[in-house]
C-alpha cells in the first residue's frame with residue numbers, strides 16, 4: 001500500500017465558527033453620534049467579523065456614511081462592510097462612488113438597489129437593479145485587480161425570507177438571488193423575519209434553485225414593540241399576532257417586555273442556527289444592550305482573536 005498523499009488526507013472535520021456581524025447606521029445628530037460610539041466600543045469587545053454601515057437610497061447620506069466607514073477603519077479594530085444603493089444613480093456616478101469606497105481601503109460592499117422614490121419614478125439612464133451594481137463593482141475590481149494583489153472585493157446582497165414588496169412571488173425572489181449570485185455576489189444577508197420557518201424555507205428554496213452562497217440571517221432584537229411595528233411597515237414583513245401578544249402581555253413592565261423580546265430573539269437565532277445558518281447579522285439600531293443580551297444567551301462558538309488592549313499591554 002502506498003503512503004497517504006496530501007490528496008488522500010482527510011479534510012478537516014472542525015466546523016467553521018459562526019460568523020458574527022452587526023448593522024449600524026450613520027448618526028443624524030451629535031447626540032446620536034455619542035450613543036453610536038458608545039455602542040461601537042461595546043460591540044467591538046465581542047470581536048465581530050465585520051460591521052455593516054447603511055447607505056441612504058439615492059446616496060442621501062453619502063458623506064456621513066463614508067465618514068463612519070473611515071472612522072471605523074482608523075479608530076477601531078472593526079472591519080466595515082459598506083452598504084451601497086444604486087437607485088437613481090447613473091453608471092458614471094456609481095462608478096465614482098465605488099472607486100471612492102475602494103480608495104478608502106474598504107474591501108466589502110453590500111450591493112443594494114435601495115427603496116424606490118415615493119413617486120416610483122426611476123431615471124431611465126440609472127441602474128435598475130442590485131444585479132447591475134454587482135456587475136459594475138466586478139468590472140471596477142477587474143480594472144484595479146493589481147492593486148488588490150488579485151484579491152477580491154467581497155460583495156454581499158439582500159435576500160428575502162418573505163416576498164419582497166414589489167416582487168410577484170417568493171419564487172421570483174429566489175430567481176433574483178440566483179441572478180445576483182451569477183453576477184458575482186459572494187454572500188447574502190436576509191431582510192428581517194419573525195418566524196424561524198421563514199428563514200429555513202428561504203434557504204431550502206434557494207439551495208434547490210442552485211444558490212450556493214452563504215445566506216446569513218438578519219436578526220432584529222425584538223425588544224421594542226414600537227420598532228417592530230415601524231420596521232414591519234417599512235419592510236412589508238408582518239410579525240405574527242402571537243408574537244405581538246407575547247410582547248404586549250408585559251404591559252407597562254419595560255423590563256418584562258425586554259425579557260420576552262430577548263427570549264423571542266434567542267429562539268429565532270437558535271432556530272436559524274439549527275437550520276444551518278453560517279452566521280448571525282444583528283440589526284442593532286445603533287444600540288448595543290439588546291444585541292449583547294441576545295449574544296450572551298446564545299454563547300456562540302467564536303474564534304479568539306488577539307485584542308488590541310492585550311497587544312498594547314505586551315509592548
Ligand code: FAD
Nearest residue numbers: 054055057083112113114115129130158166167189190191
Ligand atoms: P433588487 O435585488 O434589485 O430587487 C428589487 C426588486 O426588483 C425586487 O422586487 C426584485 O424581485 C426585482 N428584481 C431584481 N432584479 C430583477 C431583474 N433582473 N428582473 C426583474 N426583476 C428584478 N436600503 C437602503 O436604502 N439602504 C441600506 O443600507 C439598506 N440595507 C439593507 C440591508 C439588508 C440586509 C437588506 C435585506 C435590505 C437593505 N435595504 C437597504 C433595503 C433594500 O434596499 C430594499 O429592500 C430594496 O427595495 C430592494 O433592494 P435589493 O438590493 O434587494 O434590490
